[in-house]
Amino acid sequence: MTSTAPTSTTPPRPRRGGSMRRHQTRTAYTFLLVPLIFFLIVRFLPTLSALRLSVFDWNILKEQQPFVGIENYERLFADEKFGQALRNTALYAVIGVPAQIALGLVVALMLNRIQALRGLFRALYFAPYVTPIVAAAWVWQWLFSPQFGPINTFLIWLNIPPQNFLTSPTQSLATTAALVVWQNLGFQIVLFLAGLAAIPRSYYEAAEIDGANGTQTFWKITLPLLNPTIVFSVVTGTISYLQLFTQVVNLNFTDQGGPLGSTMTVALYIYQIAFGRYQMGYASAITVVLFLIILAITLIQLRFLTRKYDL
Amino acid sequence: MKKLLTLALGLSLASASAAPVTLTYWQYDFASKVSTMNELIKKFEAANPDIKIKQETFPYDAYNQKVASSVPAGQGPDVVNLFYGWLPQYVDSGYLLPLPAKDFPIKKIESDFVPMIQTSKMDGKYYALPTSVRTLAVFYNKDLFKAARLTPPRTWEDFIAAGEKIVKGAPPRFTTLGFGIQPDGQDYHMVREVLVRQFGGTPYSKDSKTATYDSEAGRKAMAFYTDLATKYKLGVPNFFPGNNSYRDAFIAGKVGMIIDGSFAVNTIKNGAKFEWGVIPLPVMKDNGIRSNFGSYWVNGITKNAKGEKLDAAVKFLKFLTSETTQRTWLDSVGEIPASRKLSGDASLRKDPVFGAFVGSLPFAHSTLFVDEAGQRKAWVDAINTVLLQGNTPANAIKKAATDEQKILNSYYK
Numbered sequence: 001m002t003s004t005a006p007t008s009t010t011p012p013r014p015r016r017g018g019s020m021r022r023h024q025t026r027t028a029y030t031f032l033l034v035p036l037i038f039f040l041i042v043r044f045l046p047t048l049s050a051l052r053l054s055v056f057d058w059n060i061l062k063e064q065q066p067f068v069g070i071e072n073y074e075r076l077f078a079d080e081k082f083g084q085a086l087r088n089t090a091l092y093a094v095i096g097v098p099a100q101i102a103l104g105l106v107v108a109l110m111l112n113r114i115q116a117l118r119g120l121f122r123a124l125y126f127a128p129y130v131t132p133i134v135a136a137a138w139v140w141q142w143l144f145s146p147q148f149g150p151i152n153t154f155l156i157w158l159n160i161p162p163q164n165f166l167t168s169p170t171q172s173l174a175t176t177a178a179l180v181v182w183q184n185l186g187f188q189i190v191l192f193l194a195g196l197a198a199i200p201r202s203y204y205e206a207a208e209i210d211g212a213n214g215t216q217t218f219w220k221i222t223l224p225l226l227n228p229t230i231v232f233s234v235v236t237g238t239i240s241y242l243q244l245f246t247q248v249v250n251l252n253f254t255d256q257g258g259p260l261g262s263t264m265t266v267a268l269y270i271y272q273i274a275f276g277r278y279q280m281g282y283a284s285a286i287t288v289v290l291f292l293i294i295l296a297i298t299l300i301q302l303r304f305l306t307r308k309y310d311l
Numbered sequence: 312m313k314k315l316l317t318l319a320l321g322l323s324l325a326s327a328s329a330a331p332v333t334l335t336y337w338q339y340d341f342a343s344k345v346s347t348m349n350e351l352i353k354k355f356e357a358a359n360p361d362i363k364i365k366q367e368t369f370p371y372d373a374y375n376q377k378v379a380s381s382v383p384a385g386q387g388p389d390v391v392n393l394f395y396g397w398l399p400q401y402v403d404s405g406y407l408l409p410l411p412a413k414d415f416p417i418k419k420i421e422s423d424f425v426p427m428i429q430t431s432k433m434d435g436k437y438y439a440l441p442t443s444v445r446t447l448a449v450f451y452n453k454d455l456f457k458a459a460r461l462t463p464p465r466t467w468e469d470f471i472a473a474g475e476k477i478v479k480g481a482p483p484r485f486t487t488l489g490f491g492i493q494p495d496g497q498d499y500h501m502v503r504e505v506l507v508r509q510f511g512g513t514p515y516s517k518d519s520k521t522a523t524y525d526s527e528a529g530r531k532a533m534a535f536y537t538d539l540a541t542k543y544k545l546g547v548p549n550f551f552p553g554n555n556s557y558r559d560a561f562i563a564g565k566v567g568m569i570i571d572g573s574f575a576v577n578t579i580k581n582g583a584k585f586e587w588g589v590i591p592l593p594v595m596k597d598n599g600i601r602s603n604f605g606s607y608w609v610n611g612i613t614k615n616a617k618g619e620k621l622d623a624a625v626k627f628l629k630f631l632t633s634e635t636t637q638r639t640w641l642d643s644v645g646e647i648p649a650s651r652k653l654s655g656d657a658s659l660r661k662d663p664v665f666g667a668f669v670g671s672l673p674f675a676h677s678t679l680f681v682d683e684a685g686q687r688k689a690w691v692d693a694i695n696t697v698l699l700q701g702n703t704p705a706n707a708i709k710k711a712a713t714d715e716q717k718i719l720n721s722y723y724k
Contacts, residue, residue, distance in 0.1 A: 111414045
């Protein structure tokens with residue numbers, strides 16, 4: 001196809017450079033094609049088929065999979081458990097994202113200041129991020145055990161009455177969110193350290209000459225210039241909280257999403273409807289709704305958080 | 312001569328390689344079950360040289376998913392091991408073939424097997440049969456009982472009194488529990504099929520389509536059960552974190568009594584480092600009504616088995632449900648036989664461990680589940696509203712009945 005390109009009409013160019021460029025372009029497309037095909041087959045095709053499944057009463061244990069139109073979506077509105085899962089998921093994001101960004105920033109600023117043992121501290125904070133989630137969840141179960149947990153032992157030592165944490169419907173969500181924040185913190189810190197390293201020293205030197213104090217440099221230089229990092233963290237963090245699954249499953253293995261649905265997330269609810277009760281059509285409808293919510297939130301965040309700063 | 316021999320050898324090889332029918336058998340992965348089944352398969356193949364059995368196993372957590380996803384694909388086993396509670400869905404989907412009446416006459420099934428297996432009769436037909444069955448009983452820690460100078464309880468009143476003497480600590484910081492209460496363990500079965508009946512009610516209508524426990528008996532049952540935690544403070548749910556909280560805590564010697572199934576015997580036998588015993592579920596002092604919850608895993612033939620495969624599958628199923636196999640299963644896996652005759656066996660009834668389970672077979676009821684996960688959740692949530700939110704037992708039983716009825720309605724619509 002490219003060989004039929006009307007070479008005669010194009011102005012003559014150095015032959016070698018042109019073919020070189022064409023060659024490079026072709027190579028680039030070839031390499032880009034691999035992930036494109038991968039994404040089409042592994043990501044987009046299933047997404048589209050979920051959209052299709054959502055308008056059928058698709059129970060994998062039934063021989064007939066009748067078309068039901070928007071019935072599955074209507075059912076969603078009346079489903080209290082879905083409502084609860086949606087509220088919980090929003091709550092996880094609202095607690096988790098600001099907490100991990102604030103904590104991450106504070107720790108990153110401190111790490112940025114010290115010279116000795118910097119690598120050690122970085123490794124310490126990063127360790128939870130690379131710990132298998134299942135193992136971490138099981139350890140947290142013991143830490144927060146009302147009966148034997150060291151956290152309650154500590155509270156009693158402080159004369160604070162022991163708490164039920166994961167077995168209390170009012171405390172379980174916050175406790176679960178704490179686990180996720182703890183796990184993500186290391187990654188967050190690494191992001192901020194990279195962001196901080198990217199800020200040119202000359203800005204700080206100029207500020208110093210102008211007589212700016214620490215607070216002023218933080219609000220006027222550090223924070224605005226960290227904006228791209230913060231936007232990235234908010235967007236990816238929110239998405240990961242909206243898809244929260246593994247931690248919740250493993251923190252209460254016999255009553256997943258419990259007690260009383262207090263830790264239930266939308267992703268876990270989808271899993272239970274699909275693979276516990278085999279209602280694939282209904283589960284697909286929830287998936288589509290979750291996808292739309294995530295898409296909308298991400299677009300809004302990108303629109304309002306991204307800023308250009310001129311100094 | 313040599314030529315003749317080669318010819319004969321060649322012929323026999325040819326006929327041997329052409330003849331055998333290969334059946335695939337699926338069950339979940341549980342070490343003693345898999346090894347016992349391997350032995351049984353060897354025995355069966357020796358007796359039926361024209362049939363080969365290939366056993367495939369999957370982790371318990373993924374087993375139902377694996378079976379379910381093989382249905383629409385038309386793949387999977389010829390003979391399959393299923394929890395009886397999943398049967399309605401598998402029968403509905405046309406996945407299981409009804410057992411041929413000439414090989415498995417209904418009258419003979421009902422006279423040979425313990426009564427609870429009649430739950431798996433659908434539209435007057437049997438689709439699957441068990442090798443073994445399980446019931447509930449009380450496991451108790453003999454050492455803790457001895458230390459508190461207690462004898463094993465026979466009535467619920469004694470059960471509570473014993474629990475109160477054993478429990479140490481107070482909520483939420485217990486160090487030893489009198490009773491390892493765990494709604495999402497076997498307890499919710501016990502409330503439904505044991506306590507409701509012991510208070511004079513029935514949990515479901517005769518056709519299993521209606522939950523009938525939102526009644527006086529149901530309210531009493533729910534109140535009785537939740538009182539164990541709230542009023543008598545014998546223990547708390549999730550005493551130990553993890554998967555099998557109450558059983559693990561019992562094995563660790565931190566719990567006086569738990570209610571668990573016969574399937575737990577081996578785990579407890581291997582784990583417990585103290586003297587323990589098994590006693591039948593208690594009765595109410597004033598009426599003495601006995602009841603138990605029975606459950607079982609069945610073997611059925613799938614629609615994949617056609618023609619000569621079907622004939623082979625029938626033979627294999629007969630073998631799997633025979634009394635000889637049931638006895639082997641009891642000896643090697645530790646599950647109690649499904650045959651009336653075997654479970655009536657005097658030595659088994661007197662067995663210090665299995666006696667309590669076997670003795671309750673005549674009055675064991677199994678529930679017909681249409682959505683096991685959903686129905687369990689309805690109960691666990693209802694119980695938790697009492698234990699965690701101070702709901703009244705009367706409201707809780709109403710909630711359980713409403714939630715479960717919704718599930719039943721959507722299935723029987």
